[in-house]
Amino acid sequence: MMEARSATQPPAAAAKITDAKAVHYDFCTLFDKNYVFKGLALHESLQRHAGDFTLWILCMDDMAFDLLERIDLPNVRLLALSEFEDEELLAAKKTRTATEYYWTCTPSLPLYLLDHHPSLESITYLDADMYFFSDPAPAYDELGNGSISLIEHRYAPAWEHLQEPSGIYCVQFMIFRNDERARTALRWWRDRCNEWCYHHVEDGKMGDQKYLDDWPKRFEGVVVVQHEGVGLAPWNLAKYKVTKRDGRLLVDGRPLVVYHYHSFAICGGGRSFAPAYAEYSIGKADAKLLYAPYINAIKDAMARLRQIEPGYAFGISDDAPDTYARRLREHRRTQVINAVKSVPPLRWAWNAAKRLAHRDPVAPVLASGDQKDSWKSEDVARQQQALVEKELRDPDAVAPFRTFLEITRCILDMDGRSEYQLLDIGCGVGHYSELLHRYHPGRFAYTGSDYSEAMIRRAQALWPHSGFVVDDVFDSHLDYSEYDILMASALVDVIEDFWTVLDTLFASTSDMLILHRQRFTQGASYSETAVGYEGQTTYSTYLNRAELEERLRDQGLEIIGNFCVADNIRSLLIERVAAGILPRRATAR
Numbered sequence: 001m002m003e004a005r006s007a008t009q010p011p012a013a014a015a016k017i018t019d020a021k022a023v024h025y026d027f028c029t030l031f032d033k034n035y036v037f038k039g040l041a042l043h044e045s046l047q048r049h050a051g052d053f054t055l056w057i058l059c060m061d062d063m064a065f066d067l068l069e070r071i072d073l074p075n076v077r078l079l080a081l082s083e084f085e086d087e088e089l090l091a092a093k094k095t096r097t098a099t100e101y102y103w104t105c106t107p108s109l110p111l112y113l114l115d116h117h118p119s120l121e122s123i124t125y126l127d128a129d130m131y132f133f134s135d136p137a138p139a140y141d142e143l144g145n146g147s148i149s150l151i152e153h154r155y156a157p158a159w160e161h162l163q164e165p166s167g168i169y170c171v172q173f174m175i176f177r178n179d180e181r182a183r184t185a186l187r188w189w190r191d192r193c194n195e196w197c198y199h200h201v202e203d204g205k206m207g208d209q210k211y212l213d214d215w216p217k218r219f220e221g222v223v224v225v226q227h228e229g230v231g232l233a234p235w236n237l238a239k240y241k242v243t244k245r246d247g248r249l250l251v252d253g254r255p256l257v258v259y260h261y262h263s264f265a266i267c268g269g270g271r272s273f274a275p276a277y278a279e280y281s282i283g284k285a286d287a288k289l290l291y292a293p294y295i296n297a298i299k300d301a302m303a304r305l306r307q308i309e310p311g312y313a314f315g316i317s318d319d320a321p322d323t324y325a326r327r328l329r330e331h332r333r334t335q336v337i338n339a340v341k342s343v344p345p346l347r348w349a350w351n352a353a354k355r356l357a358h359r360d361p362v363a364p365v366l367a368s369g370d371q372k373d374s375w376k377s378e379d380v381a382r383q384q385q386a387l388v389e390k391e392l393r394d395p396d397a398v399a400p401f402r403t404f405l406e407i408t409r410c411i412l413d414m415d416g417r418s419e420y421q422l423l424d425i426g427c428g429v430g431h432y433s434e435l436l437h438r439y440h441p442g443r444f445a446y447t448g449s450d451y452s453e454a455m456i457r458r459a460q461a462l463w464p465h466s467g468f469v470v471d472d473v474f475d476s477h478l479d480y481s482e483y484d485i486l487m488a489s490a491l492v493d494v495i496e497d498f499w500t501v502l503d504t505l506f507a508s509t510s511d512m513l514i515l516h517r518q519r520f521t522q523g524a525s526y527s528e529t530a531v532g533y534e535g536q537t538t539y540s541t542y543l544n545r546a547e548l549e550e551r552l553r554d555q556g557l558e559i560i561g562n563f564c565v566a567d568n569i570r571s572l573l574i575e576r577v578a579a580g581i582l583p584r585r586a587t588a589r
Contacts, residue, residue: 025050025136026120028109030058030102031128034315034397036067037266038129040301041294043073045132056123058084058109060102063314070308084112088194096197097405098396103171103208104197107189110176114186120178127172129264131294133249133256138227139175147181147221149174150212151231156238165201165564167210169224172260173231181221188219200406200563228252232290233260234280242289249289261294267317270302279567375538381429381454383533385462388431395435400489400517403565404432405439407514407573410561411485412443423483424448425473425505426491430459433466444485449478473501480508487514496527498541499551506555513557513574520545520568542568 027046031039039057046053058079059065065080085093089108093101110123124136143149150169155162176182193208204210216222225231228240229251240251249256265274275282275291282291305312395401411420420443424432427448436444449471450456459468471478473491480486486505495501505513521542532538552558552574561573 023051023137024121025053025124025140026056026113026122027053027124027126028056028058028113029126029128030060030105030109031064032060032098032102033063033067034394035128036064036305036312037298037301037315038261038264039064039068040071040073040304041297042126042128042130042132043076044297044300047075049132049135051135056109056113058105060098060105067305067309067312071304084109092194092197095409097199097402099402100198100207103199104193106171106208107186107193110174111183111186111190114176114178114183118178122175122177125171125174125176127260129261130172130258131261131297132258133293134229136230136257138255138257139173139225139230142225142227143175143177143223145221146223147177147179148185148215148219149223149225150215151225153233154231154236154239156236158238159235162235165206167206167213169209169212169215170231170233170260171209171212172233173258177221179221181219185215185219185222198406199402200561206564227254227257229254229257231258231260232256233262234276234282235262237280237282237286237290242286244289259290259294264291264294265317266298266302266315270313270316273298277567376452376454378454379535380533381452381458384455385429385458388429392431392434395438399565400571401435403563403571404435404489404516406563407516407561407571408436408440408444410573411512412440417484419443419445420484421445421482422447422485422487423478423480424487424489426450426488427459427468428452428455430455430463430466430468432487432489433459433463437463437465447483449473449476473504476504480505480510483510485512485514486510487516489514489516490518495541496539498527498543499525502548503551506551506557509576511576515572515574517565518543518570518572520570
């Protein structure tokens with residue numbers, strides 16, 4: 001067992017938690033209205049497997065509190081934000097998105113409970129999207145005389161690259177004994193999260209999670225749980241064999257204790273379910289053994305909640321399940337293409353085949369015209385407007401929006417400039433102007449440009465507080481030097497000749513460039529046709545980081561911020577720097 005323990009043992013009264021004749025577990029979790037279904041499923045699993053327990057739920061909004069109070073779950077104690085928040089948390093709240101603030105609150109919750117309920121023997125933090133399949137005793141048995149338990153991500157080989165940005169340990173299931181060693185760690189963690197807790201990588205930090213990386217050395221009494229059945233999740237599922245024997249699920253022959261349903265989605269308006277991000281490639285056997293029970297629990301939770309609140313739809317996506325299947329097909333295709341391109345002879349053959357495929361101008365790939373021109377379709381503009389209007393109802397739940405706001409906050413922190421002139425090239429229906437208007441009023445003078453007249457017409461009607469112009473980046477009539485910041489948000493995705501566009505942006509004299517929502521690859525940069533909106537075929541572009549940085553250096557530019565949107569999709573904040581002079585602020589490298 002991996003441990004870091006003091007030579008001095010805790011008092012005898014704090015010995016093995018599960019040795020007591022009547023074991024009582026105290027769990028805590030936090031969630032808002034979008035996770036109520038999952039919170040109910042978690043509670044149901046504890047009812048079945050945890051015996052005598054109390055689940056403390058911090059409700060992150062009034063709606064969640066009201067619903068749970070009306071349901072009146074057994075063994076549950078509700079906490080309202082008004083009784084939990086203190087001055088430090090309220091100050092941090094002003095600078096965080098909703099998700100970042102929830103992460104900020106994570107260490108404060110167990111510390112709050114230990115401080116306000118000193119009779120607790122221990123408190124165990126749980127993510128709300130977990131579900132128990134058997135008694136949690138094995139995790140407590142491994143804690144032994146320790147004070148804090150951690151669970152490693154244990155990434156499968158395909159996902160080991162996530163350890164660098166996401167951390168060694170997962171904030172999903174953490175036991176804190178009510179002793180000074182655990183309190184010391186909690187107080188330190190709370191202070192760090194109050195200082196900095198954002199959804200991007202910066203100076204070895206990411207959210208609340210990478211702070212845990214050195215805990216076995218930093219703090220006494222830390223135990224890393226080794227039981228394979230504790231902390232099973234989509235990112236490590238491929239490492240293990242899940243079977244069923246005598247009605248019980250086993251992980252490599254040991255009982256499955258708890259599964260983390262990371263990225264599980266209720267989709268199709270609540271009529272169907274997506275087990276996890278398509279890239280995790282959950283197999284049919286695992287879907288049947290692991291996900292079928294959870295789907296049933298979610299359905300029961302939906303029915304139960306709708307008995308008191310008919311039509312409740314928070315936490316439900318309108319996406320159809322085939323959206324997730326399409327992502328999986330695209331991901332697998334990308335994997336094959338990257339494998340081919342990693343071998344020089346195959347890469348040369350691939351590029352030659354692409355040139356031949358586009359040689360005959362009489363036979364375009366699309367009968368309706370070039371993929372580039374599909375972006376000009378009135379129907380595509382209509383679909384984008386419908387999508388962004390829905391997403392803007394809850395911007396904090398949309399990863400690209402969260403990331404964009406992180407970037408703009410970093411820019412505002414860089415110096416004392418009162419206003420920035422920002423040009424959004426390829427703005428679509430101009431939705432980022434609305435985010436700036438809501439979150440940073442008066443700080444960014446926004447102009448959106450797009451070569452689609454249909455997009456610009458809709459943008460002008462939707463957001464009269466901003467300026468919009470029809471303009472083609474390949475034949476621009478705008479003077480880019482007039483703007484402090486140029487932004488390209490997934491711009492190169494709809495353009496096959498992506499380097500020409502990027503070189504045009506790099507050659508401008510603007511101070512900063514935001515390259516937002518860009519796919520990256522370990523192989524050579526490339527572009528391929530892809531499915532866009534319904535009825536649209538467009539491009540997907542994948543950039544190689546080293547190739548990009550070489551071109552940036554040639555133009556006197558440097559990446560000063562690296563933000564994670566999702567998996568291999570990143571956003572970069574780029575600054576123009578004089579030769580030999582470091583950037584003003586390196587947010588993440």
